[in-house]
Amino acid sequence: MIKQVSCSYCGAEESILLVSKKTTIAGPIVQCKKCGLVYVSPIEVDLEEFYRTKEVIPPRSHKDGPNVNIRYLVEREWKNKSFKKRLEKIYGLRKTGVLLDVGCHLGFFLDVAANQGFQVQGVEPNPFNAAYARDELGLQVETATLEECEFPNSCFDIVTLYHVLEHIENPIRLLQEIKRVLRDDGLLVVEVPRFNSASRRLFRSRWRSYQIDHLTYFTDSTLQAMLQAGGFQVVMVDYPGRYMSLNYFISRLERIHGFTSRLAKAVVERLHMENLTIYLNLRDIMTYYVVPNNDKEKLNP
Numbered sequence: 001m002i003k004q005v006s007c008s009y010c011g012a013e014e015s016i017l018l019v020s021k022k023t024t025i026a027g028p029i030v031q032c033k034k035c036g037l038v039y040v041s042p043i044e045v046d047l048e049e050f051y052r053t054k055e056v057i058p059p060r061s062h063k064d065g066p067n068v069n070i071r072y073l074v075e076r077e078w079k080n081k082s083f084k085k086r087l088e089k090i091y092g093l094r095k096t097g098v099l100l101d102v103g104c105h106l107g108f109f110l111d112v113a114a115n116q117g118f119q120v121q122g123v124e125p126n127p128f129n130a131a132y133a134r135d136e137l138g139l140q141v142e143t144a145t146l147e148e149c150e151f152p153n154s155c156f157d158i159v160t161l162y163h164v165l166e167h168i169e170n171p172i173r174l175l176q177e178i179k180r181v182l183r184d185d186g187l188l189v190v191e192v193p194r195f196n197s198a199s200r201r202l203f204r205s206r207w208r209s210y211q212i213d214h215l216t217y218f219t220d221s222t223l224q225a226m227l228q229a230g231g232f233q234v235v236m237v238d239y240p241g242r243y244m245s246l247n248y249f250i251s252r253l254e255r256i257h258g259f260t261s262r263l264a265k266a267v268v269e270r271l272h273m274e275n276l277t278i279y280l281n282l283r284d285i286m287t288y289y290v291v292p293n294n295d296k297e298k299l300n301p
């Protein structure tokens with residue numbers, strides 16, 4: 001199944017090849033000749049099938065099921081540290097309200113936000129992830145995409161979109177739907193990999209954000225343009241790092257240098273340092289804090 005894709009920002013079909021197809025990407029990565037957006041085209045893998053089988057956590061038997069994403073559950077302590085840091089940024093801009101996390105995965109971020117005092121809800125299309133968030137964490141999570149939920153207008157104070165926009169075929173449509181469900185004085189947080197980062201150029205084809213289910217590779221300027229097209233204006237930008245265990249760091253090193261990774265793993269296990277906390281910031285992730293741009297509508301009623 002090969003799916004030819006046109007630019008999701010300007011609709012143009014002419015593009016130039018940037019990265020040829022590799023196992024870690026869904027197809028060749030191209031750049032729109034007209035607007036500069038970087039995206040995958042044609043898409044050469046069946047993404048519906050990919051999502052059906054990826055990171056499946058059976059709701060009841062997640063502790064010993066065959067498809068458990070153990071690594072993610074084991075890393076929860078460090079993931080939560082990273083989420084707390086993101087929440088501090090949000091808290092600096094909005095201290096209360098109803099927060100919706102779109103693509104909430106297992107619900108770890110929502111759990112952290114609920115503990116901070118926000119009223120939280122999530123949407124997550126993967127049924128097993130959504131069930132985990134509901135059953136194990138007791139969160140209010142719909143098994144659906146945002147569009148499928150058909151929320152009323154202006155019912156959320158904060159919407160978060162962590163590592164979601166790069167998976168979406170039509171990012172502008174999703175942003176417009178978020179704008180509809182967000183209050184006029186609401187806040188949207190969008191976090192995606194940063195294509196114009198030094199670490200992407202340094203790691204080349206081994207860059208960690210070349211992932212099979214990433215369809216768009218945003219730079220600061222194409223993300224800004226996309227957000228503006230969706231009806232938002234930027235209030236703050238952050239290039240956050242993340243916390244991880246030393247064990248996890250070493251396992252990620254495998255992708256860059258297998259031998260070093262195995263050697264380090266042996267040393268660290270010997271010294272019982274697996275659970276040491278590392279904070280790593282490669283500045284290849286960007287978080288945009290944006291608000292609805294309501295002026296335009298007032299000018300053109």
Ligand SMILES: [Zn+2]
Binds near residue numbers: 011
């Ligand atoms: Zn374009």
